[in-house]
């Protein structure tokens with residue numbers, strides 16, 4: 001969708017902002033550009049909508065060299081969000097949001113309707129905020145208006161330059177979550193600039209880690225954190241990259257253990273038989289709708305084997321559970337919160353699929369490096385993960 005081919009930008013004073021840049025952003029993909037101040041992120045971004053022209057190389061959008069596309073026409077296809085939002089101070093929130101539809105000559109009723117719809121989409125009630133002016137909003141609210149405005153004409157591409165950089169950490173996390181939710185519905189092709197590695201790994205399908213004027217590594221967040229391509233990248237992503245990787249690695253089906261399951265209404269002697277044959281020390285207990293109830297220990301069941309009761313008489317409740325796809329960080333935090341040696345994992349229909357143990361969590365973290373896909377030496381990865389954890 002967006003393709004950089006050997007792009008170099010040298011400014012008039014001789015500063016080489018980026019050199020020999022080649023990478024591609026797929027349609028519907030969110031790529032974050034991350035690196036320290038002055039490494040060329042903004043320059044990269046502004047070349048995509050021709051606010052800056054490359055000195056060498058070319059940039060293709062949808063297969064066409066943008067050097068041959070009128071800037072106005074090009075920008076119509078690209079929403080642009082910057083840190084200072086660039087809202088017009090003397091225009092209302094509604095009018096600011098409708099800026100591009102206005103430029104495109106949409107009739108007034110239609111553009112106001114579109115602006116209301118978008119404010120709603122970014123979590124601002126248009127009947128409350130629509131008639132305010134930008135200085136009557138908080139920083140976080142202004143950023144939301146900035147995002148709404150960029151989306152107004154439904155462009156396929158979004159260029160975002162440190163859009164959440166100026167708001168406090170709590171609001172930023174909130175905006176990030178909302179943006180992720182929005183993106184999962186809209187599937188825009190997004191180039192997102194940030195100097196914050198946490199933000200980059202949290203949002204990016206892939207991230208480009210910049211050194212001075214060049215990309216040092218371009219890969220999925222878990223791979224960058226798990227197998228940094230150079231000492232520079234390892235240093236940039238931080239000594240706690242193992243921990244960061246927890247938050248970008250989802251729980252997958254293959255990570256789970258499958259202990260025996262018994263039902264609340266099962267007779268104890270039957271349950272004891274089942275558990276003895278599997279050799280497990282405990283079993284997961286499901287209710288009659290096959291939903292998670294809790295667990296029961298093999299010892300208790302065997303000891304009570306002579307009674308005529310049911311599993312339900314001895315089962316304990318299990319509160320530590322998560323849906324598949326939750327992050328390993330959530331899993332770890334849930335284990336700590338409930339002081340549990342394992343957590344139950346449910347599918348999207350709340351059916352029990354398996355349990356995650358600390359050992360499986362560690363194995364999942366190693367999987368996340370994508371060793372096979374990247375053809376890395378297994379031993380090397382094992383060492384990595386020993387160092388990390």
Ligand SMILES: Nc1ncnc2c1ncn2[C@@H]1O[C@H](COP(=O)(O)OP(=O)(O)O)[C@@H](O)[C@H]1O
Pocket residue numbers: 011012013015016017035036037038039040041042043044
């Ligand atoms: N108009 C300009 N003229 C000369 N140098 C510039 C200009 N704009 C940016 N630079 C320089 O180019 C380098 C990259 O800048 P920039 O792309 O803004 O970095 P970032 O967004 O990563 O902080 C920096 O050294 C910066 O000082």
Ligand SMILES: [Mg+2]
Pocket residue numbers: 041042043
């Ligand atoms: Mg910048």
